[in-house]
């Protein structure tokens with residue numbers, strides 16, 4: 207198999223958990239986005255798997271990736287996005303892609319999405335505020351317009367939502383294996 211490197215960013219551990227699952231399933235190396243600055247071995251890898259969480263409609267860590275993009279732009283790049291958006295809300299996921307990636311990246315990257323995790327009491331104050339604002343918005347939405355995940359968000363807004371699941375990485379693993 208071609209050598210693969212997983213590069214990830216995680217604020218509260220959900221994307222890190224996925225990055226670990228992916229690198230263990232592929233038996234490949236894993237670094238954090240912030241390590242891209244000092245990493246000197248990109249030459250050894252042909253495939254890059256970027257694992258990034260979504261915050262307020264944007265991919266966290268993408269600016270660091272963009273600043274170092276010249277170091278990986280020749281490689282096969284796969285993006286694994288982690289959020290809480292309902293799987294059926296493709297338009298919302300697409301909006302994050304468009305807002306976060308350059309057009310060139312949008313065409314080049316193979317993109318996967320999985321649902322992550324949120325534990326209210328672990329959130330830092332600004333994230334708590336943003337989360338509460340989102341919940342307030344959902345409360346105003348007519349009930350028949352809420353999707354399944356949004357209903358769960360309203361019911362568990364002050365405790366924990368955990369969708370981390372090994373099954374969510376399987377199509378990505380299959381794809382990366384097909385590159386060899």
Ligand SMILES: Cc1cc2nc3c(=O)[nH]c(=O)nc-3n(C[C@H](O)[C@H](O)[C@H](O)COP(=O)(O)O)c2cc1C
Nearest residue numbers: 216217218219220221259262263289290291322323
């Ligand atoms: C303040 C805040 C904003 C968020 N914004 C979004 C969002 O715009 N879209 C989305 O799909 N998920 C959003 N999420 C959910 C996170 O992406 C999810 O909890 C993810 O698993 C976090 O990954 P991490 O623990 O690796 O940082 C948000 C979560 C918080 C706390």
